[in-house]
Amino acid sequence: MDALASYTGLEFAKWVLAPGKWAASRVSSFWDRYVYFVGVREENDSLRASLAEATQELVLLREKAAEAERLARILTIRPPVGWSRQGARVVSHRLGPNASLETVLLDKGVLDGLEVNTPVTGPDGVIGRILRLSPTAATVLLVTDPNSRIPVTSQKNRTQGIIKGEGANREMVVQYVALGAPLEEGELLVTSGLEEIFPKGLPVARVTEVGRKGPSLFQTVYAEPLFDARRLEEVALLARNPQEGRAQAEPGQGGVAGQKEPVADPISHSPSTKVVPPDPSGRAPGLEPPRPAPAPGTERKKPPRSGP
Amino acid sequence: MNAFAIAFWSMFTLAGVWLQGIIPGVDFLAPGLILCLQEEKWTVSAWLGLAWLFIQEGTGSLAFGTGLLWYGALVGLYYFGHWLFEAKNFLFMFILGICLGVLHLVLSHVMAVLQDWTLPADRILVEGLLQALIFPVEWGLVYLIYNHLPENPHAV
Numbered sequence: 001m002d003a004l005a006s007y008t009g010l011e012f013a014k015w016v017l018a019p020g021k022w023a024a025s026r027v028s029s030f031w032d033r034y035v036y037f038v039g040v041r042e043e044n045d046s047l048r049a050s051l052a053e054a055t056q057e058l059v060l061l062r063e064k065a066a067e068a069e070r071l072a073r074i075l076t077i078r079p080p081v082g083w084s085r086q087g088a089r090v091v092s093h094r095l096g097p098n099a100s101l102e103t104v105l106l107d108k109g110v111l112d113g114l115e116v117n118t119p120v121t122g123p124d125g126v127i128g129r130i131l132r133l134s135p136t137a138a139t140v141l142l143v144t145d146p147n148s149r150i151p152v153t154s155q156k157n158r159t160q161g162i163i164k165g166e167g168a169n170r171e172m173v174v175q176y177v178a179l180g181a182p183l184e185e186g187e188l189l190v191t192s193g194l195e196e197i198f199p200k201g202l203p204v205a206r207v208t209e210v211g212r213k214g215p216s217l218f219q220t221v222y223a224e225p226l227f228d229a230r231r232l233e234e235v236a237l238l239a240r241n242p243q244e245g246r247a248q249a250e251p252g253q254g255g256v257a258g259q260k261e262p263v264a265d266p267i268s269h270s271p272s273t274k275v276v277p278p279d280p281s282g283r284a285p286g287l288e289p290p291r292p293a294p295a296p297g298t299e300r301k302k303p304p305r306s307g308p
Numbered sequence: 309m310n311a312f313a314i315a316f317w318s319m320f321t322l323a324g325v326w327l328q329g330i331i332p333g334v335d336f337l338a339p340g341l342i343l344c345l346q347e348e349k350w351t352v353s354a355w356l357g358l359a360w361l362f363i364q365e366g367t368g369s370l371a372f373g374t375g376l377l378w379y380g381a382l383v384g385l386y387y388f389g390h391w392l393f394e395a396k397n398f399l400f401m402f403i404l405g406i407c408l409g410v411l412h413l414v415l416s417h418v419m420a421v422l423q424d425w426t427l428p429a430d431r432i433l434v435e436g437l438l439q440a441l442i443f444p445v446e447w448g449l450v451y452l453i454y455n456h457l458p459e460n461p462h463a464v
Binding site for chain 2: 092093094095096097098099100101103105131132134139141146147167168
């Protein structure tokens with residue numbers, strides 16, 4: 001009887017309890033997994049948020065790295081002897097219905113010591129000159145504008161001409177290059193300094209085509225600018241130093257592209273502050289120097305404010 | 309002028325200057341001047357017109373007076389046109405836009421000649437076309453927005 005009870009009652013109880021146990025274990029397991037997945041989901045959401053933050057931070061850091069690279073390139077611009085450099089940001093390009101000339105708007109103005117015709121350069125060469133000023137902003141006439149004309153000299157053959165813009169995204173024209181004058185394609189054109197606005201020796205453009213058209217007494221020369229106006233973000237502004245005469249007398253104070261003089265350490269020049277050379281009078285460097293007082297008889301006349 | 313109108317014209321000016329930076333050569337404030345003449349007192353139009361005149365003259369590279377001629381001609385055309393057309397008619401705005409497009413060509417050319425400058429004709433032509441297209445569309449949009457402002461007697 002005992003065995004019969006074991007074989008029946010016990011077996012019955014097992015068959016009754018086992019599925020229940022199995023079901024309970026499945027339900028329990030399911031519940032555990034559900035709870036676990038809820039946790040995973042929460043963790044997933046949290047990780048997603050962290051990833052988004054990290055991605056955003058990465059984008060910001062990449063942007064800062066690119067900016068640092070651009071600023072470092074600006075710092076490589078060596079101010080010529082007797083000139084100082086300060087950086088400026090491009091706020092906007094042509095603005096409004098009256099902006100007929102190829103211009104950009106900078107975030108520096110009269111309060112930063114700028115004047116009309118202040119030369120504006122980039123890491124690769126001349127960008128333009130100040131056309132219009134307000135207390136904290138300035139409009140720059142780009143060298144690619146058809147109304148911009150700069151006397152230039154070819155770096156290798158020293159052939160002179162006047163470079164004229166032809167508009168945005170177009171090659172520039174070098175005028176008045178005599179027929180016999182040597183000039184090579186790929187040659188760099190640098191400022192000659194004859195107009196007394198730009199320092200001598202700043203790169204302006206690269207010759208792309210030299211030829212002759214019709215019965216002209218001059219060669220037809222085309223050149224490409226050394227910057228892309230659409231990608232301009234930071235520029236350097238050059239200003240004459242009051243110690244110009246002294247600096248010229250002392251060798252080794254700086255130089256420009258195409259010249260062989262040793263230069264001051266460009267890293268010591270912050271792009272956001274006025275840069276001055278070491279002052280023998282002991283004044284702290286980095287402070288804005290007094291306005292240059294031109295020597296008697298050497299003061300240059302400024303063109304009309306509204307003219308390019 | 310209530311607070312909403314002040315906020316509207318301030319936002320309109322900011323947005324207009326931003327849009328002018330994005331699409332150079334086009335006046336995004338001109339439709340606002342017409343809307344102001346239609347909806348506000350003449351003193352409001354005068355003050356806003358003066359402020360926008362200085363913005364256009366300051367940001368532009370042509371000699372002072374171009375903006376004066378530009379807005380003067382726009383106001384003149386509006387007052388001349390509203391004798392012939394319904395002042396708030398889209399067709400009238402379309403014609404006004406075409407007139408502004410032509411005016412941009414003529415004014416830029418005349419001022420460039422007077423200043424002995426050279427301007428790329430193709431670029432000025434494109435700017436004139438854009439001005440003619442954008443003017444009526446922008447006027448329609450700001451007209452709708454303005455008339456949905458709270459505390460506006462014409463609010464829908």
